[in-house]
Amino acid sequence: MNEQREQKFDLIENNSNAVRAVMAAVESTIGPKGLDTMLVDQFGNVVITNDGVTILNMMEVNHPVARMLIHSINAQQEEAGDGTTTAALMAGEMVTHGLEQVSKGVPVAQVLTGLRYGVKEACRLMELEAVLVGSLDTGQLYNIAYVAGREDEAIAKLIMEGAALIGQEKLLDASFRFSQRVRAVEGAGSEVLNGVLVTKERLTRQMPLELEGDIKVMVLDDALEQEELGNGALATESGFQQYLVLKEQFKTNIQKLIDTGVQAVFADRGVDDAAAELLEEAGVLVVARVPHKELVDLAEHCGAKLVKRTSLLKPADELKKQFGSATHIIGNEKLHNIKVLGGGGKAMATILVGATTGEVVGEKERIAKDAAASVQSALQRGLVAGGGAAELAVARQLEQNKNALSGMAVFGADCVIAALKKPFMQIVTNAGFNPLEKLGDVHRAQELQQNNHLSINCDTGRIDDLYIAGIVDPLYVKLHGLKTAGEVAEAILRINIIVKKKEYQQTS
């Protein structure tokens, strides 16, 4: 019996340490004064980042509980687009506090009851803190982009320019992901394109680099190659004859395609040499092996149908109906890409973020994506005062409301209260202030002035109305962070024992 208890405490300590190690890896990055982390792999490749989820995904992690935590932080990035460090810190705090309560003798079931109540109540209270954003022109949306975009003015402006081009209606559409419209390109300047970027070059140098006017565009979700014959068919006389017929037929079809007046062909896969030659002679721009995602965007933007090569068999009139259009196509030989602008289909802004070196290109893209996701999220669900202000206000109210719980479940709610304080404490620590002292100051100020927007402005170290100062975060990022933290903490607290599974052995 005693041995079992000891084993249990070993497990608690072990899990707790694993979670703390994950927290330690990201805590120094949170907030405006957070520092970057440099990750180096065995080949010496370097990634410099401030992004919680990126660090966690690149870390070498073996402990199953730590892996669970990282897995759930990925969900935060996927769903909410930002706030991964906040979520990781809150989850970690809930787990370590929860395990501490259990080791003191509070039954796990009671901790879980309180934890569940705490997260639900915190989300309800957080929603009450939210301010809705009326329209795209609200200045607070720029502030959201600026804060989520790590105070990069150029990126915040670019994101707002892109948002204006895409329009409010589309941004409010839940199935549209604004952050997916962000691309970072090494060596390029920053700009918002009214169109799409294809990261491939023209097939041959004799093909046009730039086209203007009412350009007819074909988007082929296939190879532009002759139909293949079955294995070994060429070895027989009849097979060879069939091959020649197909070859002739293919050439005729390419000629038919040229006669339609098509000026640009984008293909998913390869393009046959003979076809390329004919198209080149006719002055058609051909781009092969376009990444599928780009091809889909291209088709949508140009209003073209994604077609298979069999559609070449159709009569010219029908073939034409599947084309789309663009007003300007321009290739960049240095950057190996092609811009397709002014498509006849759906408006599609692409936000190009320029970066001078390969090391920073990834980080610029992450920053711009966080900013884009945050702007869209704030437009959809509203925003709250940042710098941990909203969390502290919710923690204060939860402290009172937790009395609704009976018995030891209160200890579970305490885990949520501790977690709500954690982002504030860490942001303030990273800015070089004493977190406990500042916590007390903000607590009193919020209560005295009845203003839940008050917190420490890290730029000055003083208490400020962060809503007025424009330091704001999207509500949904906060809600999702709380839920993610609650779910992963519950899952980890439920683990009573970890058993290593038998390795799978192959039988001969």
Ligand SMILES: Nc1ncnc2c1ncn2[C@@H]1O[C@H](COP(=O)(O)OP(=O)(O)OP(=O)(O)O)[C@@H](O)[C@H]1O
């Ligand atoms: N001047 C400031 N004073 C106080 N807090 C600030 C200030 N500027 C930004 N913040 C706060 O910093 C937090 C964001 O920090 P950060 O972007 O590092 O973490 P995250 O969004 O949780 O994680 P990640 O961006 O890595 O996914 C927000 O809560 C934001 O309100």
Ligand SMILES: [Mg+2]
């Ligand atoms: Mg952030």
